[in-house]
Amino acid sequence: MHIAPGTLRLALTHRSYAYENSNLPTNERLEFLGDSILGLAVTDYLYRTFPDLAEGDLAKLRAALVSTRALARVARSLGVGPHISLGAGERLTRGQDKDSILADTMEALIGAAYLSTDTETARRLVLRLVVPLLSDKDAMTAGKDWKTTIQEIAAARDLGEIRYMITDFGPDHHKSFNATLVIGGTSYGSGSGPSKKEAEREAARATVETLTAGRGEQGDILTLVLDRFGDKAPSAS
Numbered sequence: 001m002h003i004a005p006g007t008l009r010l011a012l013t014h015r016s017y018a019y020e021n022s023n024l025p026t027n028e029r030l031e032f033l034g035d036s037i038l039g040l041a042v043t044d045y046l047y048r049t050f051p052d053l054a055e056g057d058l059a060k061l062r063a064a065l066v067s068t069r070a071l072a073r074v075a076r077s078l079g080v081g082p083h084i085s086l087g088a089g090e091r092l093t094r095g096q097d098k099d100s101i102l103a104d105t106m107e108a109l110i111g112a113a114y115l116s117t118d119t120e121t122a123r124r125l126v127l128r129l130v131v132p133l134l135s136d137k138d139a140m141t142a143g144k145d146w147k148t149t150i151q152e153i154a155a156a157r158d159l160g161e162i163r164y165m166i167t168d169f170g171p172d173h174h175k176s177f178n179a180t181l182v183i184g185g186t187s188y189g190s191g192s193g194p195s196k197k198e199a200e201r202e203a204a205r206a207t208v209e210t211l212t213a214g215r216g217e218q219g220d221i222l223t224l225v226l227d228r229f230g231d232k233a234p235s236a237s
Contacts, residue, residue, distance in 0.1 A: 002116060002117075003109075003112050003113055003116040003117075004112075004115070004116045007030075007112045007115055007116055008109075008112055008116075009085075010025060010026075010027055010030060010108075010112070011027050011030050011105065011108040011109045011111065011112040012027065012080075012083055012084050012085055012105065012108075012109075013025065013026055013027050013085045014026065014027065014084055014085060014086050014087070014090065014095070014101060014104075014105070015027075015028060016086055016087030016089060016090045016095070017085040017086050017087045017090075019087065020087045020088065027104070027105065027108035028104075028108075029111075030107075030108035030109075030111035030112055030115075031104050031105075031107045031108040031111065032111070033110075033111035033114065033115070034106070034107035034108055034109065034110035034111030034112070034114070035107045035111075037110050037111065037114050037119075037122050037123070037126065038066055038107060038110050038126055038130075039062070039066060040123075041122070041123045041126040041127060042062050042065050042066055042126065042127075042130060043058075043062055044123075045127055045131070046058050046061050046062055046065075061134075064133075065130045065133055065134070066130075067103075068099050068100055068103040069099055069103075070103075070130070070133055071102065071103035071106045071107065072098075072099035072100075072102040072103045072106075073133070073136075074106055074129050074130065074133075075102035075103065075105060075106045076097075076102065080102060080105055080106065080109070081096035081097055081102060082096055084096055084101065084102075084105050086101075092173055093173055093174060094174060098194070106129075110122060110125065110126060113125050146201055146202075146204035146205040146208055147200060147201060147204045149204070149208050150162065150181065150183075150204045150207050150208050150211075153208065153211055153212070154183050154184075157211075159183045159184045159186075160183055160184020160185065160186075161183070161184060162181065162182070162183050163181075163182050164179045164180070164181055164182070164199075164200045164203060165179065165180045165182055165187075166178070166179050166196055166199065166200075175194075176192060176193065176194060176199075177192060177193060177194070177195060177196050177198070177199040178190060178191070178192045178199055179191055179192070179196070179199035179200045179202070179203040180203060181200075181203040181204060181206075181207045183207070188203075188206070188207040188210055188211070189202075189203050189204070189205070189206025189207035189208075189209070189210055190202075190203050190206060191203035191204075191205065191206055
């Protein structure tokens, strides 16, 4: 697929770079456009592919496929990060590997592809990128609200108060965080990430998996999709 050079360059221009270089145009307008194209393509595909799913289940699938973590996963597989123009501060804090920046850039690239081709070509590009995620457990749980899920489980089982124990490590310009989820005074899952929020999310996910192992309580839309397609996602036609 050919994307006009100027449009491609714009899609890869993060606002931090633009602000440090005489307020150049940023990729935010392309991101806005790409987000809409992504959402329409995924919504249409899921509607046609899963005719037996209710609206709520379709919404869960869409949320997983267009989530920041899922799009960042796609961007990493394509090697997008090193090509993003970033400001000095973002380069110092490894912005080229931040989920939010990678996901936003993927949306901008989708918008650029649309402007350089046509609606159908952009739609096929979107599906080629995201449909394989349907058979990827990590990607499909990317949009799941693990912290809410663990609150519901703890309340249903009367396990006690939930709190997160946070520690940090690494230099100030590249700090990482570790979280351990404690429920009713008992430590459960742990997780790490580049922010406290991400570390808490990973700890909650680990705890949910521990508490629901073998109990059949995760019978959600992810299980349905993986049971149906196994390791082979449906065709991105």
